[in-house]
Structure formats: structure tokens, C-alpha cells
Amino acid sequence: VTGPIPADSSLPGESPHPIISGTGTTGWHRLHPLTPVVRAGNRLIALVVVLALFFVARQHKDGSQIISYLVVIAVALAGGFVSWLVTRWQVADGVLRIETGLIRRDSRRFPLSQIQAIDVVQSGIARVLGLAELRLRVAGSDSARGGRLACLRLADAEELRRELLAFSVSAAVPPAAGDAQAGDYAVPVPGAVAAGTGAPGALGDDAAERPLFRVRGDRLAAAILLSRAGAISLAVIVVLSAVVITTGKTAAIASFLPVALGIAAAVWRQFNAEYATRVAAAPDGLRLRSGLVQTTAETIRPGRVQGVRLVEPLVWRAFGWCRLEVDVAGPKERRENRGEGQRLRALIPVGSRAEAMAMVDELLVSRPMPDRQPPRQARLKAPLSYHFLASGGDDRYVVASRGRVCRKTTWVPLEKVQSIRWVQGPVQRRLGLASVLLDVAGRRVTADMQDRSAAEARDLLMGLPDMARRARLAAGRAAQPGG
Amino acid sequence: VSDATPGPQAGPGRQDRPDADITWQRPSPRLLRVRRIEVGLVTVPAALVGGLAGAGASAVVGVVVAAAVVVAGLLAERFLARRVASWGFAERNEDLMVRRGVLVQRQSVIPYGRMQFIDVTAGPVERSQGLATLRMHTAAAASDARIPGLDTAVAAKLRDQLAALGESQAAGL
Numbered sequence: 001v002t003g004p005i006p007a008d009s010s011l012p013g014e015s016p017h018p019i020i021s022g023t024g025t026t027g028w029h030r031l032h033p034l035t036p037v038v039r040a041g042n043r044l045i046a047l048v049v050v051l052a053l054f055f056v057a058r059q060h061k062d063g064s065q066i067i068s069y070l071v072v073i074a075v076a077l078a079g080g081f082v083s084w085l086v087t088r089w090q091v092a093d094g095v096l097r098i099e100t101g102l103i104r105r106d107s108r109r110f111p112l113s114q115i116q117a118i119d120v121v122q123s124g125i126a127r128v129l130g131l132a133e134l135r136l137r138v139a140g141s142d143s144a145r146g147g148r149l150a151c152l153r154l155a156d157a158e159e160l161r162r163e164l165l166a167f168s169v170s171a172a173v174p175p176a177a178g179d180a181q182a183g184d185y186a187v188p189v190p191g192a193v194a195a196g197t198g199a200p201g202a203l204g205d206d207a208a209e210r211p212l213f214r215v216r217g218d219r220l221a222a223a224i225l226l227s228r229a230g231a232i233s234l235a236v237i238v239v240l241s242a243v244v245i246t247t248g249k250t251a252a253i254a255s256f257l258p259v260a261l262g263i264a265a266a267v268w269r270q271f272n273a274e275y276a277t278r279v280a281a282a283p284d285g286l287r288l289r290s291g292l293v294q295t296t297a298e299t300i301r302p303g304r305v306q307g308v309r310l311v312e313p314l315v316w317r318a319f320g321w322c323r324l325e326v327d328v329a330g331p332k333e334r335r336e337n338r339g340e341g342q343r344l345r346a347l348i349p350v351g352s353r354a355e356a357m358a359m360v361d362e363l364l365v366s367r368p369m370p371d372r373q374p375p376r377q378a379r380l381k382a383p384l385s386y387h388f389l390a391s392g393g394d395d396r397y398v399v400a401s402r403g404r405v406c407r408k409t410t411w412v413p414l415e416k417v418q419s420i421r422w423v424q425g426p427v428q429r430r431l432g433l434a435s436v437l438l439d440v441a442g443r444r445v446t447a448d449m450q451d452r453s454a455a456e457a458r459d460l461l462m463g464l465p466d467m468a469r470r471a472r473l474a475a476g477r478a479a480q481p482g483g
Numbered sequence: 484v485s486d487a488t489p490g491p492q493a494g495p496g497r498q499d500r501p502d503a504d505i506t507w508q509r510p511s512p513r514l515l516r517v518r519r520i521e522v523g524l525v526t527v528p529a530a531l532v533g534g535l536a537g538a539g540a541s542a543v544v545g546v547v548v549a550a551a552v553v554v555a556g557l558l559a560e561r562f563l564a565r566r567v568a569s570w571g572f573a574e575r576n577e578d579l580m581v582r583r584g585v586l587v588q589r590q591s592v593i594p595y596g597r598m599q600f601i602d603v604t605a606g607p608v609e610r611s612q613g614l615a616t617l618r619m620h621t622a623a624a625a626s627d628a629r630i631p632g633l634d635t636a637v638a639a640k641l642r643d644q645l646a647a648l649g650e651s652q653a654a655g656l
Contacts, residue, residue, distance in 0.1 A: 418597045419626030422501055422590040429588070432499065441622035454499035461501045465578050465592045472596070 028088045034129050035151045036080025041125035098147050110147050112168040118161045119298040132157040165284050209280040215349050223350035226315045229267045274349035304328050306416050307445030308363055310409040324348035324356045327445040368394045370401040377431045378451035391449040400447045412447040414471035416440045422461040436460045507571030513612045514632025515567045520608050526556030572630050581628050591628050596652035597621045601645050603638045
């Protein structure tokens with residue numbers, strides 16, 4: 001289904017468009033009937049496993065016990081079924097509406113123009129059943145923490161995602177130059193990610209995807225083993241075997257079991273999330289897909305990148321490996337998603353430096369490198385990290401690197417800078433040094449130009465606000481149609 | 484980034500401080516009184532509790548503990564005047580500059596267009612002195628900018644002024 005929206009089409013509200021060709025028009029839709037199974041899925045599996053364990057352990061012959069367990073499962077499924085029955089969604093007038101709730105009706109509106117990104121997420125059970133969940137990321141308030149459409153058929157989900165994104169782009173073209181707030185959210189930085197923003201009609205065309213990167217599975221496994229989690233598990237194994245050999249008691253292993261399980265879970269989670277990471281450039285942004293059991297597909301729209309970070313741990317450097325992460329502005333993650341929310345999005349979980357540099361070129365218009373070292377007296381203040389301290393920049397980006405054993409290089413676009421801080425501690429004052437930090441939205445990325453000479457830091461603090469303002473203005477001009 | 488090459492022997496001099504040619508506005512002098520009351524409110528109960536707990540062992544220990552707490556409070560009081568005097572803010576054309584700190588000195592620049600919302604808060608001690616604290620929030624969690632010890636009326640006026648400036652210069656994320 002192509003369903004192209006003509007490039008010069010009016011706003012979606014003025015003429016009815018087929019949203020999902022094949023399932024009908026913009027009327028109310030239900031989610032897929034197997035939704036309760038997927039939603040209850042993980043809990044259901046856990047429940048069944050626990051019950052089975054009980055059953056085996058106690059060797060029940062009492063049938064009533066089993067019946068009561070079955071009743072519990074049936075009630076859980078029935079609740080999910082009712083929730084499915086009263087949930088419906090609709091796209092109309094450029095707004096996605098999701099209504100749910102039996103007793104307390106909950107109706108959410110998502111103006112398509114405010115959608116930042118749409119992810120397609122598949123849990124393990126959903127993959128077996130061929131279903132997928134759509135997650136909408138919306139700008140601004142974290143209380144309205146985005147919407148979920150769970151579950152749809154995978155093909156429907158992908159089609160709907162494409163069409164919603166196409167609508168969101170066409171709806172977000174700023175109607176007037178004064179409306180900077182609304183317009184800026186959809187601003188493509190010229191040439192930043194996609195090769196041109198393309199006409200809206202070209203959106204959603206998968207043929208236009210240009211593959212950029214694909215992680216190698218063996219390298220990912222090796223890299224995770226060589227990271228901190230790997231080092232810890234190695235230490236645990238060494239300690240364990242030492243204890244067992246010296247005391248001859250295998251019972252000691254039991255006390256390490258919780259630790260081992262925790263580490264294994266963390267390693268597994270990372271491997272599962274980053275396995276088969278693929279990045280491709282498409283007209284509507286960078287497409288990022290990953291996952292082994294639970295797969296995720298998301299689109300990082302151009303002009304949404306708040307910061308880029310290159311991480312080079314000690315052991316990885318020996319192999320010439322590194323990790324490239326981006327920070328994208330969005331609502332705070334809900335509690336249940338905290339695990340994935342804490343990490344930055346890893347575009348390259350592990351890759352060669354050349355791959356990382358190519359990806360940085362794809363993300364940024366220019367790629368300044370941190371080439372200016374701090375003055376020599378900084379060695380006294382930061383003897384262990386002096387070798388990695390450096391900063392640089394041009395009129396679009398500031399880049400800073402630091403770290404003791406693990407080098408972290410951070411690029412921050414000047415147009416995204418939220419505040420600039422100058423900090424001077426007592427030792428720095430004695431040595432004539434100062435640090436300048438640039439903050440961008442979120443809590444994870446800060447460009448820290450550590451231990452510059454006091455004169456340079458002063459010039460930075462005095463000069464950067466003007467440069468950031470000019471960068472903002474330039475980005476704002478690029479946002480206006482025909483401008 | 485600035486191309487200015489720093490003098491290799493740029494020593495720790497007044498001219499390298501970034502606040503040299505800025506006219507700073509200061510918090511109200513009553514802020515010092517607020518901070519003194521706050522230190523007193525912590526020190527006196529702490530000295531009493533510590534003294535009583537120490538007196539459980541012996542009277543001498545109790546007196547020593549109480550005296551130590553009081554001395555610590557007095558030392559903090561010595562430091563307060565400098566800390567309070569270090570606060571300053573300057574309204575520039577495009578941004579607000581805030582500075583603070585004695586031992587670790589900080590100076591922040593927040594563009595008006597980046598301010599998402601602005602709070603005026605006042606604790607009980609501040610309120611008793613007719614003062615309030617102005618907090619500016621941006622989308623970045625790390626940019627912590629506040630101005631304590633403003634006259635309540637001044638704080639309200641500044642808040643409205645900053646909000647208006649922020650609205651007129653607002654920029655998207």
C-alpha cells in the first residue's frame with residue numbers, strides 16, 4: 001500500500017484520507033483480539049512456571065488446587081479481554097485518539113504534529129503471534145507520557161507508523177513564521193540526517209532506505225564480555241573456583257547464586273536489546289532496529305539529536321572498537337521502561353572507529369574533533385585523565401573529550417544548548433584553570449570542557465552564548481518553508 | 484568555539500575571571516540574616532541533642548560535644564557572609580547570568596528563550612524576612628540556576644519579566 005499524500009496536500013483535517021487502506025477509513029478501530037494474551041503474556045508465563053514448579057514440588061493429586069489456579073488465569077485473561085473490548089482508536093482531523101477504560105473512561109488525544117517518534121516494539125510472545133505494539137513519543141509534558149497501541153498486526157503497525165509519520169510531517173510545517181514553537185519540533189536540519197527532507201509524498205518509502213550500519217553478533221558478544229559486566233562475572237568465577245578449590249565445598253556456590261543471576265540478567269538484557277542493531281537512513285530520519293527476542297524499531301527524526309557520544313573503553317581500544325550513542329529529546333520514560341530509558345540510544349553498540357566516524361558524519365553537518373589540549377599545568381590537577389582531556393568545535397558544534405581509562409567524546413550542537421556553566425574549584429583557581437560545561441535537554445549529555453586555561457574559559461563563557469544564539473537563528477531560518 | 488589563544492602564562496589573575504566587566508545585581512542584604520537564622524536553627528538543637536547524648540557517658544563528654552557543635556556552627560557563620568556576598572545576577576540582552584560560590588565558583592548563562600518555567604519559592608525562614616528564591620528551569624536537568632534572597636516583590640517582578648522575555652525569544656528543543 002503506497003497511500004501517498006501529495007506533496008502539496010492540504011492539512012489532513014480538510015479532506016478525509018484513508019489511514020490504513022485495507023482495514024477501512026478513519027472510523028473507530030479495535031486492537032487485535034489476541035492483545036490480552038500478549039499483554040498478560042510475560043506475567044502468564046511466569047505464573048505458569050511458578051505453578052508448575054509448585055505442582056512438581058508438592059506432587060499434588062488434589063484436582064481442586066489445579067482448578068483454582070486455572071480460575072486465576074482465566075480471571076486475568078478475562079480482565080484483559082474486557083480492557084481490549086473497551087479500547088478503540090481513531091485518526092481524524094490530524095489527531096490520533098485512543099479511548100480505553102470500562103469504568104473510568106480515559107480518552108487521549110495525540111495531535112499528529114507533535115509526534116516526535118513512533119517505535120514499533122515486539123515482545124517475544126507478540127513475535128510468535130505476528131503482532132506488534134506502536135509507541136508514540138510526544139514532545140513536551142512527561143505526564144502525557146506518550147501513547148501505546150498494543151497490539152496490532154505487524155504489517156498494520158508498520159503501515160500505520162509510516163502513515164502517521166507522513167501526516168505528522170505534513171501537519172507540522174509551520175503555518176506562520178511566528179509560530180516558532182510548533183515549527184521547530186519538526187525542523188529538519190538541512191542535510192543533517194537524510195539526504196534532503198524530501199517531499200512529504202516520498203515519506204514512508206522503504207525503498208529509499210540507505211543502510212548505514214549493522215552490528216556483528218560475534219563482536220557484540222565479545223564486546224559485552226570485555227566490558228564491565230564481563231569483568232565482574234570473570235571475577236566472580238575466579239573467586240568461586242578459588243573458594244571451591246581451597247575449601248572443597250561446593251555449597252559455597254549457592255551464596256553467589258543471586259549475584260550471578262543478577263549479572264547474567266544484566267548481560268542478557270543488554271545483548272537482547274542490542275543484538276542485530278541496524279541503522280539506515282531514510283527520508284524521515286534515521287531508522288534504528290534492534291533486538292533478539294523483543295525487537296524494537298524506531299525512527300530518529302532529523303534535527304532531534306541533542307548530543308552524540310563516542311565511548312572507548314580501555315579493553316575495547318586494544319581491538320579498535322568503540323560505541324556510539326545519541327541522546328534524543330523526549331518525555332521521561334515511565335517507570336516500567338526505566339531500564340531502557342537510562343541508556344542512551346546506542347546507534348553503534350560496538351563497531352570500528354571508522355564506522356563510528358562515518359555515523360558521526362551522518363548525524364552532524366560538520367565533524368570538529370577535540371584537538372586542543374588544556375594547558376600543561378592541568379596535569380597537576382587531573383594527572384590520571386590529562387591524556388584524554390581535549391576540546392574543540394566550530395560554529396555549529398562543541399566537542400569535548402575526557403575520561404581516565406575510558407575515553408568519552410561528546411558532540412553537542414550549539415543550537416541545542418540549554419545553558420552554559422563556568423566552574424572553578426580551589427585547585428583550578430591556584431593553577432589558573434577553569435571548566436566550561438554545555439548542557440542540553442535531558443539529564444544524560446553534557447559537554448564538559450574540563451581544565452581549560454582561565455583566559456580561554458572566560459572567552460568561551462563570553463563568546464559561546466552569542467554563537468549558540470546565532471546557531472539557533474540559523475536553524476530557525478532553515479525551518480521556515482522556502483527560507 | 485573561540486579561537487582566542489590563551490596566553491601560555493595566563494596566571495591566576497583578576498583579568499581571567501569572566502565576571503570582570505559585568506555589573507552584578509545582588510540579593511537583598513537580609514539574605515545573610517536568613518542564612519544565620521537557618522544555621523542557628525540547625526546548630527542549637529544539634530548541640531542540645533549531642534550534649535545530652537554525650538552526657539549519657541559523662542558530663543565532660545556532653546559539654547565537649549555541645550561545644551564542638553557550637554564551634555562548628557560559628558565557623559559556618561564566618562563563612563556565610565562571603566557565600567552570601569558571592570551571589571549575583573545580571574540581566575543581559577539575550578540571557579541571564581548568575582554567579583555563586585566561594586570555594587567552588589560557578590557562573591551560568593541561561594538564554595531567556597530556553598527557560599521553560601520559573602518558580603518563586605520561599606521557605607518559612609525566608610518568608611519571615613519577606614524574601615523569596617527564584618528558580619529557572621530549562622529542559623536540561625543539569626542547568627541549575629537560582630537566585631536566593633530576593634525581595635518578594637522584586638522576585639515576582641523578575642519572574643514576570645523573565646517569563647515575558649522567555650516567551651518572546653522561545654525556541655524549540
